[in-house]
Amino acid sequence: MTTTVKVPKLPKRKKRLYAQDIKDRFISIFIGIFAVVWVFPIVWTLWSSLRPYSEIRAGGVFSPPQELGVFNYASAIDRMELPTYFTNTVLITLPAVFLILLLGSLIAFVVTRYSFKFNVAMLLLFTAGNLLPPQLVFIPVFKLYLLLGDLVGDRRFLYDNHWGVILIHVAFQMGFATFVLSSYMKTIPKEISESAMVDGASVFTHYFRVMLPLLRPPLASLGVLMITWIYNDFFWALVLMSTDNKRPITSALGRLTGEFVTDYNLLAAGAMIAALPTLIVFFVLRKQFVGGLTLGSTKG
Amino acid sequence: MSVETAAPSGKQVARRRRFFSRQDKITLGFFIGIPTFLHVALVWFPAIATIGLSFTYWTGIRLEDITWAGLANYENIFFNTPIFWDALRNNTIWILWFFFIATPLGVLLAYQIDREIRGHKLYQSAYFLPVVLSLAVTGIIWNFLLRPDGFVNGLLGLPISEAISFFGDERYNIWVIMIMASWRHIGYIMLLYLAGLKAVDGALREAATIDGATEWQTFRKVVFPAMKPVNIIVIVITIIESLRAFDMVYIIYGSSGGMPILGVLVFNNIAGEGASMKGAAYAVILFLLSIVPIITYLQQQFKDDVR
Numbered sequence: 001m002t003t004t005v006k007v008p009k010l011p012k013r014k015k016r017l018y019a020q021d022i023k024d025r026f027i028s029i030f031i032g033i034f035a036v037v038w039v040f041p042i043v044w045t046l047w048s049s050l051r052p053y054s055e056i057r058a059g060g061v062f063s064p065p066q067e068l069g070v071f072n073y074a075s076a077i078d079r080m081e082l083p084t085y086f087t088n089t090v091l092i093t094l095p096a097v098f099l100i101l102l103l104g105s106l107i108a109f110v111v112t113r114y115s116f117k118f119n120v121a122m123l124l125l126f127t128a129g130n131l132l133p134p135q136l137v138f139i140p141v142f143k144l145y146l147l148l149g150d151l152v153g154d155r156r157f158l159y160d161n162h163w164g165v166i167l168i169h170v171a172f173q174m175g176f177a178t179f180v181l182s183s184y185m186k187t188i189p190k191e192i193s194e195s196a197m198v199d200g201a202s203v204f205t206h207y208f209r210v211m212l213p214l215l216r217p218p219l220a221s222l223g224v225l226m227i228t229w230i231y232n233d234f235f236w237a238l239v240l241m242s243t244d245n246k247r248p249i250t251s252a253l254g255r256l257t258g259e260f261v262t263d264y265n266l267l268a269a270g271a272m273i274a275a276l277p278t279l280i281v282f283f284v285l286r287k288q289f290v291g292g293l294t295l296g297s298t299k300g
Numbered sequence: 301m302s303v304e305t306a307a308p309s310g311k312q313v314a315r316r317r318r319f320f321s322r323q324d325k326i327t328l329g330f331f332i333g334i335p336t337f338l339h340v341a342l343v344w345f346p347a348i349a350t351i352g353l354s355f356t357y358w359t360g361i362r363l364e365d366i367t368w369a370g371l372a373n374y375e376n377i378f379f380n381t382p383i384f385w386d387a388l389r390n391n392t393i394w395i396l397w398f399f400f401i402a403t404p405l406g407v408l409l410a411y412q413i414d415r416e417i418r419g420h421k422l423y424q425s426a427y428f429l430p431v432v433l434s435l436a437v438t439g440i441i442w443n444f445l446l447r448p449d450g451f452v453n454g455l456l457g458l459p460i461s462e463a464i465s466f467f468g469d470e471r472y473n474i475w476v477i478m479i480m481a482s483w484r485h486i487g488y489i490m491l492l493y494l495a496g497l498k499a500v501d502g503a504l505r506e507a508a509t510i511d512g513a514t515e516w517q518t519f520r521k522v523v524f525p526a527m528k529p530v531n532i533i534v535i536v537i538t539i540i541e542s543l544r545a546f547d548m549v550y551i552i553y554g555s556s557g558g559m560p561i562l563g564v565l566v567f568n569n570i571a572g573e574g575a576s577m578k579g580a581a582y583a584v585i586l587f588l589l590s591i592v593p594i595i596t597y598l599q600q601q602f603k604d605d606v607r
Contacts, residue, residue: 020515023515024415024417024418025418027412027417028417028418028419031409031412031413031417031419031423032419032423035422035423035426035427036426038426038427038429038430038483038487039426039429041441041442041444041445041483042429042430042433042441044444044445044451045440045441045444048444056449057449060449060454061449061450061451061454062454103334103335103338104335106331106332106334106335107331107332107335107336109331110328110331110332114328120602122332122336123602124598124602125336125339125340125344126339127598127601127602128594128598129339129343129344129347131540131590131594131597131598132343132347132587132590132594133540133543133544133563133583133586133587133590134544135544135546135562135563135566135567135582135583135586136346136347136350136583136584136586136587137342137343137346137347137350138346138566138570138583139346139349139350139353139570139577139579139580139583140345140346140349140350140353141342141346142570143361144346146361147361150361167338167342168342170338171338171339171341171342171343172342172343174335174338174339175339175343178335179601202321202323202324202327203320203324203327203328203331204323204324204327207331228432231434232433232434232435232436233434234434234435234436234546234547234550234551235546235547238550239567239570250434250436250437251436253434253436253437253440253551254436254550254551257439257440257443257551264444264447267440267444268440268441268444270440271437271440271441274434274436274437275433275434275437278432278433278434279429279432279433281432282428282429282432286425289432290428290491290495293488293491293492293495294491294492294495
């Protein structure tokens with residue numbers, strides 16, 4: 001990461017400064033109005049989720065509220081079986097993120113710390129793999145899961161199973177993790193590794209005792225980003241699972257949209273609950289989230 | 301770093317490296333082997349298999365059932381499937397809209413926020429908020445505003461019988477989807493660009509201002525060229541995201557084909573008519589369209605390594 005040195009403000013002609021000031025004020029107001037528009041859809045959904053749908057049907061969307069409360073939330077949790085879906089999400093997301101960080105950092109470690117001929121080729125393989133459209137991959141994966149299931153004698157060995165979804169996330173996102181972590185590891189001085197090797201540390205010790213502790217910052221950023229991505233995944237859990245109550249929350253929302261189409265405000269409450277964990281991540285761990293996103297786009 | 305001390309230690313390491321212990325070799329084998337196996341088995345192998353399968357018919361899952369189809373799946377798509385051309389048109393609109401409208405708006409926002417205008421921290425959070433929401437939640441939220449008894453129709457004062465069907469009416473639906481997609485895309489681009497701008501030397505801009513450049517000139521002639529690597533990444537992301545689009549459209553339209561895009565067609569043709577491998581052919585077309593941006597991205601990210 002480069003640090004920018006703030007250059008002290010140089011004296012400018014007063015007139016220009018004043019004109020610029022006015023212009024900036026305008027820009028600020030304009031962007032501010034736009035920002036309100038930006039947040040509005042979320043605020044409106046939140047507001048509606050606190051009202052019964054019957055009121056809106058009777059009096060229109062702008063009718064003054066008679067009844068306000070979290071009743072839609074209580075009923076969403078209960079009727080939409082949200083706790084089940086949240087449990088599924090946790091069971092998929094946590095192992096997936098753990099494996100992505102572990103396996104991604106292993107490849108990044110070997111590729112940046114030991115010079116083999118095929119280092120760049122390996123990195124290319126993983127990075128390019130991450131960029132392939134998921135649609136290109138899923139037909140054979142789907143068939144492969146069924147085929148392996150038949151071989152093992154249990155159709156739900158990988159298909160319609162949390163592990164099947166976990167593995168595809170790991171396989172795909174590992175590419176991104178490898179890329180990001182290897183760019184970070186290149187900035188760690190080689191001398192650290194050299195002294196470890198001179199001291200006779202095994203490869204195993206070198207990774208777990210020397211490198212891993214140094215990787216904490218990018219692992220934290222990447223972890224937060226991956227949790228959000230996998231939490232938000234809709235596609236894989238939709239195509240690789242068939243049993244509704246095994247699905248994670250985001251994919252389950254798709255079904256709920258159809259089923260609860262008669263009570264939009266209940267659905268709004270469901271959507272808000274589903275959005276809550278990512279919003280918490282946003283407000284509490286924003287630095288890590290942003291760090292993770294930008295680690296991948298700007299090298300160094 | 302002094303050359304004298306660095307050189308011998310480097311040599312020493314090189315010598316040691318040739319004498320890995322047996323245990324180290326096994327460890328390294330596992331370290332590379334497990335991730336590589338998983339990645340190749342579940343990403344590269346299926347990707348290549350899809351390309352092969354797009355020239356076949358295959359029902360069921362037994363390998364014996366595969367029969368050669370030649371170009372039949374592609375012919376079917378190009379000549380007998382009008383919905384493909386609708387999808388292609390929609391994806392093209394998606395790319396153009398993102399490229400000419402959403403992405404520039406994100407860049408503009410980043411530029412202004414980076415100048416630390418009044419309230420920039422708050423604004424940054426506001427624009428970024430939609431990025432953390434899933435596209436599934438985004439679909440529900442916007443459906444909430446746009447359905448017949450929703451906010452927008454209420455604002456227009458239209459009774460339900462005369463309400464505009466924003467998702468159903470072909471005059472509106474693609475543009476409504478574009479606005480929804482931009483809601484998320486603009487914040488994402490803003491963030492990426494903002495990170496890039498932070499790395500641009502502030503002195504460059506100061507110098508341009510002192511030399512009497514207007515703000516627009518400063519951006520166009522100084523900041524924008526200095527941002528070349530980020531610009532490339534942003535363009536590539538814009539195109540790849542537009543081609544891959546799936547979640548939001550699927551949440552609103554399901555498999556109905558009310559708003560055909562390539563990502564949904566692949567899905568429909570595996571889940572629905574499993575008989576042909578038309579879905580695979582769609583996926584290959586999608587892949588061919590994404591090849592140029594993917595290669596551009598890799599070139600940008602790996603140019604230092606290859607040189």
